[in-house]
Amino acid sequence: MRKVLGDYTYCLDSMYVLSSRASLRKDTMVTRRNIRFTVDGLSLAGTLHEPDTRDAGARPAVLVAGPSPQVKEQVPDTYAVRIAAAGFPALTIDFRGFGESEGQPRLREMPAGKLADLRAAVSFLAAQPDIDADRIAIVGICAGAGYALKAAAQDPRLAAFAGIAGFYPDLRTLRDAMGEDGYRAALRQAIEVLAEEDRTGEVGYLPHVGPIGAHALLQGGEVYEFYGSERAASANYRNEITADTMYTMLTLDTATAADLVGVPALIVHGEKDGACPPERAVAVHDRLAGPARLEWLPVDTHIGFYDDEASIGPAIAALTDFLDKSL
Template structure:
């Protein structure tokens, strides 16, 4: 496990490169780049999955996206959807020239919102030989507008525009809590379930901060990650999802699976909630086992 620094759009991004034990392979190891939940840092969910995938024979890169954790970028704790896709692009470029990596066998694994980003990224970057999406959040503006109602969706955009205008004129960045179990404290991920992970020792990481920019909400409701399924083409896709998930809908996972134009597999796990697939051994172990089988046969 070694530090791995690379650059994207002039920003230094910090990651952890894990390489399997044993003699180096002549052509390098099959390699996986990981991307994870909203607000997450490399020591949390992606770190756990990276550790398990490396034990199974893959080199892995878990890194902090721009604006988060140990990586550079402003505003801090701001979800930048275009930036995150650029981060993934440049992560793969950096991995491809590393001597431990087989540049012809690079895959992507995303968990939670990272599942949507991994899907969208893999669809438009043929260097990715296979993509696995676990408990994925497949954001789709049309679906969000339908769920919220057109008027409420428009009102949310208007509120965001006002926030952006004020930020432009004052230079002040407005923040919300990332998680809160107090209904009187506004949070991007409200409710007891996200708090049960991020608000407890389960997610302990020195660089994680419990806040997100107010404009993160605009990013979440306008980015189209589900469209990746339409453009994935021959790249193999694995969808792993829980049957009970109030934050990243099972319906969204099924829709992405059905929209995929190339080879696709889906594994349903009998979860009790979304964060079961963050760190619950009962759910993470079968998710990893299936992901390993899928990547080994696809890359």
């Protein structure tokens, strides 16, 4: 399958060939290696994108965490191939319960499980003979940025963190926005889904996205324009999620992890983002314990960071500059 992003062209088979702009090293060849590793008794699938730079010695590497509930072949691979073309081996994974990875129930957002998966992915990278275990960075996009932030706080092997168009939930901010009564009412309604699962033993599902008025987790807007079209097409992606996901969203807090992230950090965000408000990116940046850089891009989109060169190109340029200086 061939995708085209601006002046970049790559083939999603065994080899990528990219033409160049400022953020890429010209004519860099990137190979793709399918890998598997085990965590909590589960076999997880990943893709290691490796630059054919023939450099001597071990190289720094990057772990890429994508949006939820995406699979590795979607946005994660889009970023990983560009990162690899800049000279950094880049690993994408299917989290447990998604894509080609094992795990039950399928399509459930499991924060603790995702963090364990990222930890095991770091272990995989650190064990590779051509990768410098002391120079591994983690990069996240959308919800993956929040998980990457928390991973960077909890795993001292990670030498740098970057979040792109990040979703950084903060429970106190959410409760204040909804009001105490509103938050408790939403929480009670959401937990009833899990209570029903407790009673019946059956896992409920609903569409991940749908048009306005549909019975779906997310409705309308640019999110539906992306996931509800061929733009999000992938053999391993299903427009479905467990019905308890709203409870997870109401109880997930990754923003406060910034207090414990002392490694070099980069936040890339659009000046306007209806899905992930820019003020949340500022709040995370200001909480970071180590050296931090906040890069604003003059765009008014969130989903543009998924497949629009106007957002992806500048984000990759800022990211590769940061990686060059931090690893």
